Amino acid sequence: MKINVVSKILEANERIAAVNRKLFDTTGTLVLNIMSAPGAGKTTLLGKTIEMLKGSLRLGVIEGDIQGTYDAEQIGKHGVPVVQINTGGACHLDASMISEALEGMDLNEVDVLIIENVGNLVCPAEFNVGEHMKVMLLSLSEGHDKPLKYPLMFQESKALVVNKLDLAPYVDADPEKIKKDALSLNPGLKIFEVSCKTGEGLEVWTDWLKETHAGHIKNS
Amino acid sequence: MHEASIALSILDIAKKQCEEAGYSTIQSIVVDIGGASGILPDALLMAFDIVKLDTPAHDATLVINEIPIGGRCDDCSRDFTTDDSFVLTCPHCGGREFKLTTGRELDIKEIEVD
Numbered sequence: 001m002k003i004n005v006v007s008k009i010l011e012a013n014e015r016i017a018a019v020n021r022k023l024f025d026t027t028g029t030l031v032l033n034i035m036s037a038p039g040a041g042k043t044t045l046l047g048k049t050i051e052m053l054k055g056s057l058r059l060g061v062i063e064g065d066i067q068g069t070y071d072a073e074q075i076g077k078h079g080v081p082v083v084q085i086n087t088g089g090a091c092h093l094d095a096s097m098i099s100e101a102l103e104g105m106d107l108n109e110v111d112v113l114i115i116e117n118v119g120n121l122v123c124p125a126e127f128n129v130g131e132h133m134k135v136m137l138l139s140l141s142e143g144h145d146k147p148l149k150y151p152l153m154f155q156e157s158k159a160l161v162v163n164k165l166d167l168a169p170y171v172d173a174d175p176e177k178i179k180k181d182a183l184s185l186n187p188g189l190k191i192f193e194v195s196c197k198t199g200e201g202l203e204v205w206t207d208w209l210k211e212t213h214a215g216h217i218k219n220s
Numbered sequence: 221m222h223e224a225s226i227a228l229s230i231l232d233i234a235k236k237q238c239e240e241a242g243y244s245t246i247q248s249i250v251v252d253i254g255g256a257s258g259i260l261p262d263a264l265l266m267a268f269d270i271v272k273l274d275t276p277a278h279d280a281t282l283v284i285n286e287i288p289i290g291g292r293c294d295d296c297s298r299d300f301t302t303d304d305s306f307v308l309t310c311p312h313c314g315g316r317e318f319k320l321t322t323g324r325e326l327d328i329k330e331i332e333v334d
Binding site: 001002003004005006007008009010011012013090091092094122123125126127148151152184185 | 222225226229230232233234237238241243251256257258306308316326327328329330331332333334
């Protein structure tokens with residue numbers, strides 16, 4: 001017998017993402033899903049961000065990695081709530097993993113929750129976990145061809161942080177081309193150019209986070 | 221790249237539908253997969269053949285309708301379709317203002333049970 005089905009294959013994920021989002025909105029927590037390739041500097045950016053926002057915003061972090069607790073240990077040193085997810089091989093975080101991780105975090109104590117996705121420029125963009133926005137991190141040394149090679153990631157993101165600007169003299173990557181191509185894919189994209197090593201540009205990024213959080217609270 | 225997750229989701233939905241309808245085996249599953257969905261049909265078929273073992277779908281065939289990317293350009297008002305997996309500009313006029321109408325599908329359409 002044939003059964004006609006009209007069902008999104010990812011409907012279970014979307015359902016759980018909606019439940020996660022409701023939880024975030026109950027406590028007024030702004031949630032960012034940070035995506036990048038491995039080694040772009042997600043954990044380092046988070047560490048710097050946490051330190052710079054101390055006293056203004058209470059951050060919480062969910063770390064997604066295939067294996068290990070190294071990232072959570074690094075973030076834990078900054079004295080903020082952190083939960084590590086090990087995907088055990090999966091190339092992305094999904095909504096049910098976040099739902100489980102939330103059991104280990106009191107959202108009432110968190111103004112901005114940052115979900116550090118598995119390092120990967122392809123799959124994380126496909127899975128909604130209930131976040132309010134996706135933020136992409138690209139390090140200059142990955143090359144200026146990345147926006148046009150991994151377009152979906154750049155299209156789905158609200159903001160792009162270009163990191164490792166201090167390497168500009170040593171690599172043949174043009175930050176202007178990154179910006180131009182990223183904006184052609186996503187004209188509304190907010191772009192930050194930073195160096196976590198020297199601290200350059202980080203204040204513009206943290207100021208934006210503060211503004212975005214204030215706007216989020218006002219609209220909720 | 222995450223075809224295994226997608227194959228598992230397809231299997232979960234099909235198993236549920238099969239049970240609810242009071243049947244015990246799944247013979248085929250028809251899905252629509254869009255060209256911009258990030259899913260490679262060949263990889264999905266391979267993943268499905270692995271995840272279906274020891275389930276009511278162990279003999280099931282996965283039938284994939286590949287849906288090309290299609291859109292309508294706001295600049296030249298023409299419709300287009302393409303076999304590419306991404307569209308940056310309208311293939312007719314090169315305009316950047318267009319809306320995709322198809323290509324992001326990841327849908328289950330039909331299940332055959334016994």
